[in-house]
Amino acid sequence: MLPLLVVKRTLVLVHDLFAVVVCWLLAYWLRFNLELPESYLAAALRSLVLVLGVHAPVFWLLGLYRGIWRYASLMDLRRIIVAVAFSSMTVAAAVFMLALPEVPRSVLLLHPLLLVLAMGGSRFAYRAWRDRLLYGRMMFEGDPVLVIGSGDAADRLLRELAHSRDWSVVGLVAGDASRRGHEIRGVKILGELDDLPRLVEQLAVRKAIVAMPESSAHERRLAMEAAVQAGLSVMTVPSLEDMLSGKVAVSQVRQVQLEDLLGREPVQLDDGGLRGWLGEHVVLVTGAGGSIGSELARQIAQFRPRLLVLFELSEFALYLLEQEFQEKFPAVPIACVVGDVKDAALLDKVFAAQRPSVVFHAAAYKHVPLMEGDNAWQAVRNNVVGSRCVAEAAQRHGVEKMVLVSTDKAVNPTNVMGATKRLAERVLCGLQRDGGTRFVTVRFGNVLGSNGSVIPKFREQIARGGPVTVTHPDIIRYFMLIPEAAQLVLQAGLMGQGGEIFVLEMGEPIRIADLARDMIRLSGFSEDEIKVVYTGLRPGEKLYEELLTDAEQTLPTPHLKLRVARAEEAPAADWQQELAAWLAETQPAEPAAVKAKLKRFVPEYAPQA
Structure with missing residues (x-):
């Protein structure tokens, strides 16, 4: 009994050779304006022996059947283009060497174009059908979420979240006004950061994922602050360095921490x-x-x-x-x-x-x-x-x-x-x-977070249900x-x-009262639920440093x-x-x-x- 892998590869080869035949005849049909003379039909059928004899071994030797249709990608498409181009050039050389007048030059140009469309299209169509079959219902099962960002990280995040039952992406928010109305992987860019309050109300969404690891720390902080102020529970993707090193995947989102809102750029050391x-x-x-x-x-x-x-x-x-x-x-x-x-x-x-x-x-x-x-x-x-x-x-x-x-x-x-x-x-x-x-x-x-600092104290007060105590409304610190x-x-x-x-x-410098409010919102509470109370400056304390x-x-x-x-x-x-x-x-x-x-x-x- 033949191994299952060999059977599958043979079936795919048969599919591609069938595409070779159909596209060869279709090229003749198009060449003669959809009215193919019988003499040229006979010539097309005779020349198929040469065409199939070239394409079959080239397709097999160039590894077209190592990939899995379920995961068809641009790499597979590139491999198809290379194989079809090499086969077509070989066929063209053979036609001229054998002086076959019944093979028009336009057919030699049309055939590879049609064949790439047929072979690549069938693979990607199968992947799209499988994705819809497996994951189509998931987009309605997960929690609705906005993704903030419209770059490469957002694209990768959408691709991975499409396979998740936890999240249903309802829209994208971009930092660039020129991208409004565009789509990434079928998800529409609904607006900018200023539109977040309106989108939260309109879409009844309560969560956001900031996918901007390639942006500056300042830009990421502005995005996170805008989402927090809009009343969203904010998460973020891992750092760009971690993703590039392979430590984590973009889909491993985490809750935004106060450190993210600080917006500090990484230190470059000697x-x-x-x-x-x-x-x-x-x-x-x-x-x-x-x-x-x-x-x-x-x-x-x-x-x-x-x-x-x-x-x-x-x-x-x-x-x-x-x-x-x-x-x-x-x-x-x-x-x-x-x-x-x-x-x-x-x-x-x-x-x-x-x-x-x-x-x-x-x-x-x-x-x-x-x-x-x-x-x-x-x-x-x-x-x-x-x-x-x-x-x-x-x-x-x-x-x-x-x-x-x-x-x-x-x-x-x-x-x-x-x-x-x-x-x-x-x-x-x-x-x-x-x-x-x-x-x-x-x-x-x-x-941030050192022993004796306000951060651990604020965390404890929030965990107890408040209030959060701040010494003075105008006190600021670096x-x-x-x-x-x-x-x-x-x-x-x-x-x-x-x-x-x-x-x-x-x-x-950061206003301590604003810091307290950010921590309350990041913890999932509103300022109505946990109050900020001012207690007065302590002995030796300055308003600013x-x-x-x-x-x-x-x-x-x-x-x-x-x-x-x-x-x-x-x-x-x-x-x-x-x-x-x-x-x-x-x-x-x-x-x-x-x-x-x-x-x-x-x-x-x-x-x-």
């Missing part, structure tokens, strides 16, 4: 430079269990350091990071150290044992209201004394470079936390020496993603030569997301001696006394009443 700087070296990260410290550790691990030293005060945070590294980065050697950055003796022991060449200092107290009152002295101890202890240990043990993770709250600070970070910057400036450890400072604003912030810290550290303050490009002081000037760097600023000259020796004496005090000072001293060492500090 991979070669970072690999040379960090790869095969010992790198130490303080505060490794925190949001920024842990992400720095993950990013550094990708450059395969010889050893990554994770220094963290919280035992549990360090344990979690250790477990993560064992699973995700088993090839990267790590050393986990539970310790306090204020413990100079421990730092000396760790630096002497591990000999790091690069240090990233991310350990700090960062919560503004908590550090404002009775904890003010602890903020000074951790943020200033801790930074100085790490910096001095780096100098003693020949560390090549130390990168201090600072904050926009250090600019014209109005709170203890910002003032202590600014003072830490000045301490490192005073320690900078030619030929010694190079100190680099990196400032940036809030990172935001970036945690991985983006960590990547830019690495890039700034690579570029820094010592003494610089790098400022990250934070984009446009700055990234530079008035006295500082920035210059562009080769990296678009980094600017560099040089602050004032190194503090005088008597200033440093006075500061050292104050930091050496062991008795906790009263908050008012702490703020007075901070004002002495950070003149731009203006504590709130």
